[in-house]
Amino acid sequence: MASFTSRVLSVVGRIPVGRVATYGDVAEAAGHPRAARAVGNIMRTSGRPDLPCHRVVAAAGRLGGYGGNLELKRALLRAEGLHVTGSTIRNFRLRRWAFRCARPSARSGQGPGRPGKHKGPKLR
DNA sequence: GCATTGACTAGGG
DNA sequence: GCCCTAGCCAATG
Numbered sequence: 001m002a003s004f005t006s007r008v009l010s011v012v013g014r015i016p017v018g019r020v021a022t023y024g025d026v027a028e029a030a031g032h033p034r035a036a037r038a039v040g041n042i043m044r045t046s047g048r049p050d051l052p053c054h055r056v057v058a059a060a061g062r063l064g065g066y067g068g069n070l071e072l073k074r075a076l077l078r079a080e081g082l083h084v085t086g087s088t089i090r091n092f093r094l095r096r097w098a099f100r101c102a103r104p105s106a107r108s109g110q111g112p113g114r115p116g117k118h119k120g121p122k123l124r
Numbered sequence: 125g126c127a128t129t130g131a132c133t134a135g136g137g
Numbered sequence: 138g139c140c141c142t143a144g145c146c147a148a149t150g
Contacts, residue, residue: 065131
């Protein structure tokens with residue numbers, strides 16, 4: 001069983017080109033839907049340029065952060081075909097990628113155009 | 125092992 | 138629609 005860190009890095013590395021995932025989604029895929037914050041820490045500490053960490057964005061389609069090269073992240077997202085205005089992704093809803101849908105065991109239903117389903121009740 | 129940090133999230137104003 | 142506050146989690150010092 002890989003550690004939480006290894007899982008997070010693995011999930012991020014599986015994000016296809018032209019798709020983006022939220023920290024919460026990655027955290028959930030790693031087994032801790034509430035560890036979105038920890039995910040960000042792992043990315044920062046790991047600092048893996050080989051991973052598409054720029055495809056990991058905050059909730060509501062916000063860019064979140066990217067070390068000190070936030071503009072670089074924005075440029076990369078734009079190059080992927082995303083419409084980024086300021087610090088918000090316009091077509092984020094259409095480009096959001098669901099890790100669970102990428103699993104071979106997971107059945108279809110991955111509508112990249114309708115993430116209306118809330119998978120995390122996120123009780124506070 | 126404890127305290128702090130940080131690329132977060134949801135809710136309210 | 139954006140900004141601020143409170144809360145949660147794992148990693149790091």
